[in-house]
Amino acid sequence: MLIAKDVSKKYKNNAGNFNISLTVKSNEVYGIMGSNGAGKSTFIRQVLGFIKPDSGKITIDGMDSFTNTKEIMLFSGYIPGEIALYDALTGIQYLKIIAKLKGNIDWNYIDKLLSFFELDAKKRIIKMFSGMKQKCSYA
Structure with missing residues (x-):
């Protein structure tokens, strides 16, 4: 591989x-x-x-x-230790933007990841701890 x-x-x-x-x-x-x-x-x-x-x-x-x-x-990714996201957005808003940019995203899979990572994506990114931001960027 x-x-x-x-x-x-x-x-x-x-x-x-x-x-x-x-x-x-x-x-x-x-x-x-x-x-x-x-x-x-x-x-x-x-x-x-x-x-x-x-x-x-x-x-x-x-x-x-x-x-x-x-x-x-298309089949790999990288999440750095220090991550910068759009602080004014909620996690869901951020994920929807990324999904639109990538295209062909199965939102049911995103919901499963949010549940698995126990991520409250309704929160504003500025209020998230760094680990939660990383989880949001992974989903």
Whole structure:
């Protein structure tokens, strides 16, 4: 499902990530751990095609993560630790906007996610704790 081979991204002062190789098969779950500045977020951004590796290659389901980002984002996603949403909206208003932008959204599935995450989406986003904002962005 995911193959990273000798992936590197170098920033100033020897920061970034270097020579990462990893294979994740379908139905496997991996976590990425490391100290601040270890390159975790950089690697995730490379995997999702947000930034291009300086060297190496990443494929997801046989597709190049950088050149096929649009296709890959149809079945994957990323929620950062720090998330910024439209504070003036309620969770439901936000979800309806996102659903309209994405198109072809099964609202019954959204209702199931709201129930599963125990999210009160009638609340204004500004009143939500950060974990609730993350749940709202996932739904």
